[in-house]
Amino acid sequence: MWGLEYWANNDFVIEDNNLKVNYKSKPSLLEITDDIRTQGIRGPILLRFPHLLKKQVTTMYESFNDAIKENDYSGSFSAVYPLKVNQFPSFLNELQKQSSKYNYGLEAGSKAELALAISLNKLGAPIMVNGFKDREMIALGYLCAKLGHDITLTIEGLEELHAIIEISKKFPNVLPKIGIRTRLHSTGSGIWEKSGGINSKFGLSATELIEALDLLKANNLINQFTILHFHIGSQISDIAPMKKALREAGNIYASLIQMGASALNAINLGGGLAIEYAQHENKLHKNYSLREFANDVVFVLGAIAKSKNVKEPLIFTESGRFIAASHAILIAPVLELFTHEYNEKSLRLKEVNPPLIEELKALYNTINEKNALEYLHDALEHKESLLSLFDFGYIDLIDRSNAEILVHQIINISLVLLQNNKTPELKKLQNRVQERYLINASIFQSLPDFWGLGQKFPIMPLTKLDEKPNRPATLWDITCDSDGEIEFSSDAPLYLHNVDLTKDEYFVAFFLVGAYQEVLSMRHNLFSAPTEAIIEIDDNGYKISELTESASVLDILDDIGYERSTLLQEFQKKIFESKHIEDKDDTLSLLLTYLNQNSYLRTTE
Numbered sequence: 001m002w003g004l005e006y007w008a009n010n011d012f013v014i015e016d017n018n019l020k021v022n023y024k025s026k027p028s029l030l031e032i033t034d035d036i037r038t039q040g041i042r043g044p045i046l047l048r049f050p051h052l053l054k055k056q057v058t059t060m061y062e063s064f065n066d067a068i069k070e071n072d073y074s075g076s077f078s079a080v081y082p083l084k085v086n087q088f089p090s091f092l093n094e095l096q097k098q099s100s101k102y103n104y105g106l107e108a109g110s111k112a113e114l115a116l117a118i119s120l121n122k123l124g125a126p127i128m129v130n131g132f133k134d135r136e137m138i139a140l141g142y143l144c145a146k147l148g149h150d151i152t153l154t155i156e157g158l159e160e161l162h163a164i165i166e167i168s169k170k171f172p173n174v175l176p177k178i179g180i181r182t183r184l185h186s187t188g189s190g191i192w193e194k195s196g197g198i199n200s201k202f203g204l205s206a207t208e209l210i211e212a213l214d215l216l217k218a219n220n221l222i223n224q225f226t227i228l229h230f231h232i233g234s235q236i237s238d239i240a241p242m243k244k245a246l247r248e249a250g251n252i253y254a255s256l257i258q259m260g261a262s263a264l265n266a267i268n269l270g271g272g273l274a275i276e277y278a279q280h281e282n283k284l285h286k287n288y289s290l291r292e293f294a295n296d297v298v299f300v301l302g303a304i305a306k307s308k309n310v311k312e313p314l315i316f317t318e319s320g321r322f323i324a325a326s327h328a329i330l331i332a333p334v335l336e337l338f339t340h341e342y343n344e345k346s347l348r349l350k351e352v353n354p355p356l357i358e359e360l361k362a363l364y365n366t367i368n369e370k371n372a373l374e375y376l377h378d379a380l381e382h383k384e385s386l387l388s389l390f391d392f393g394y395i396d397l398i399d400r401s402n403a404e405i406l407v408h409q410i411i412n413i414s415l416v417l418l419q420n421n422k423t424p425e426l427k428k429l430q431n432r433v434q435e436r437y438l439i440n441a442s443i444f445q446s447l448p449d450f451w452g453l454g455q456k457f458p459i460m461p462l463t464k465l466d467e468k469p470n471r472p473a474t475l476w477d478i479t480c481d482s483d484g485e486i487e488f489s490s491d492a493p494l495y496l497h498n499v500d501l502t503k504d505e506y507f508v509a510f511f512l513v514g515a516y517q518e519v520l521s522m523r524h525n526l527f528s529a530p531t532e533a534i535i536e537i538d539d540n541g542y543k544i545s546e547l548t549e550s551a552s553v554l555d556i557l558d559d560i561g562y563e564r565s566t567l568l569q570e571f572q573k574k575i576f577e578s579k580h581i582e583d584k585d586d587t588l589s590l591l592l593t594y595l596n597q598n599s600y601l602r603t604t605e
């Protein structure tokens with residue numbers, strides 16, 4: 001029903017009609033959510049599970065080390081975590097804790113990320129510096145090497161190499177490693193494929209590689225050139241382009257050594273290891289496992305090295321999405337269902353109704369499995385006729401409303417009765433009767449890749465898991481923007497339950513949101529990052545730590561440059577000058593209560 005077999009990687013299970021974290025004492029996501037909400041927190045909540053970071057890091061190292069052993073490969077495996085994927089301290093501190101067993105390093109793509117890497121990386125673990133660099137950033141890299149870090153500056157263009165040559169003269173005896181990113185023919189696949197290929201933004205072409213080699217030799221830097229780097233794009237869905245890229249890079253590596261790059265001993269594959277986001281079998285994102293990926297890397301690079309009689313390269317990876325995505329879940333409360341206006345309770349039938357309304361009533365009361373299709377067609381036809389009668393003034397607004405409700409109800413019932421009938425007509429109708437669920441969250445803030453790239457994330461509710469959901473669901477967020485919507489799509493459909501929110505709470509969870517989403521987030525309408533918490537699970541239960549509530553309204557305004565004190569003075573002045581407010585102190589204190597709460601909605605929750 002929810003596609004856990006595709007996306008959940010055994011991290012979550014449904015047991016006793018509860019969605020549980022599949023680890024040690026197996027707490028349910030609902031009990032964790034309730035626990036946090038009893039502390040008065042409202043709005044969306046981002047839950048972080050450190051054990052899932054450990055699982056991903058361990059699986060990555062073990063898969064590559066096993067492949068190396070099985071293939072009798074002489075090179076070793078090393079990895080760095082690309083900071084761009086998630087730089088926030090609540091994530092990064094946990095990642096470093098959970099990966100302490102390994103010599104796991106960091107990858108930086110900007111000055112700020114490099115500064116972070118210099119301060120957080122343990123000495124001895126590798127630091128890779130990618131992306132465009134000016135002279136200051138290169139000098140920062142040399143400083144980092146002077147501090148004793150194992151740092152590699154990856155050259156993205158020849159101008160950077162000229163800058164390195166110049167700066168190396170100012171730092172005699174400081175020897176950062178030099179990497180060169182190569183621009184491969186091969187590209188990845190899917191949304192992020194343009195990071196690779198001959199027209200990509202980064203890396204050196206074959207001609208430039210030869211020129212770089214000559215420059216390194218001429219300037220006595222050849223012994224620092226140790227790593228060949230490539231990255232063909234994030235979320236590589238198909239293993240074939242990766243194998244092609246490995247063959248291309250392996251041959252470049254061998255040629256460079258044969259041309260005099262005597263210290264070259266490593267290939268950095270970049271990131272791109274995909275995760276499975278799909279909830280439906282026909283929408284699977286990737287066609288390989290991590291083990292297959294690791295085997296291919298080791299086998300292809302080993303075979304080329306043997307055939308070209310060069311040493312087998314050390315293998316570096318910079319996988320980010322694979323490491324970070326699964327550790328975080330966004331839980332959003334549902335605030336309202338927007339087809340409630342079509343509820344049977346809203347019918348205002350008259351003592352004497354127009355004949356077509358009477359006929360709709362009869363269809364509604366007698367529809368069953370056998371007559372469903374016929375009655376559905378009749379209802380649709382009646383609706384068209386009734387709308388025309390309204391346009392010509394023969395029926396009033398109450399009749400029109402009754403017609404809309406009755407037809408909507410008939411469509412809903414017939415879709416359930418005819419659920420095995422997958423004709424295009426019924427599929428189209430299903431789209432028409434979607435339920436709109438208003439969620440207390442911002443898609444711009446929490447799922448920017450959905451907004452920008454259409455990247456789908458697995459979604460499911462936390463309750464009613466014993467009931468088959470029959471409402472085709474569109475999710476509306478609370479931003480004032482019609483792009484803040486995840487529309488029902490019949491080729492990857494999301495069905496949710498019919499819920500009476502006056503009686504029951506209903507939460508939807510978004511999975512695999514731990515990579516890129518936090519840092520790409522947008523403050524559209526001034527919604528800030530959701531409340532977040534770290535959930536540590538052991539055999540006896542779970543512990544919530546670092547519960548950080550979403551920023552208050554005043555904090556959000558302060559953050560974009562409005563002085564909190566000036567704002568408060570202004571509110572105070574307006575209240576005390578107002579002729580319409582008698583209880584001025586009470587009004588001010590009420591206002592302060594509102595402004596010190598987070599910006600998500602509290603009213604109906």
Ligand SMILES: Cc1ncc(COP(=O)(O)O)c(C=O)c1O
Nearest residue numbers: 231234235271272318319320321
């Ligand atoms: C150079 C480089 N390395 C690593 C990564 C991380 O990629 P991923 O998160 O897909 O593993 C990226 C991201 O695009 C990148 O540009």
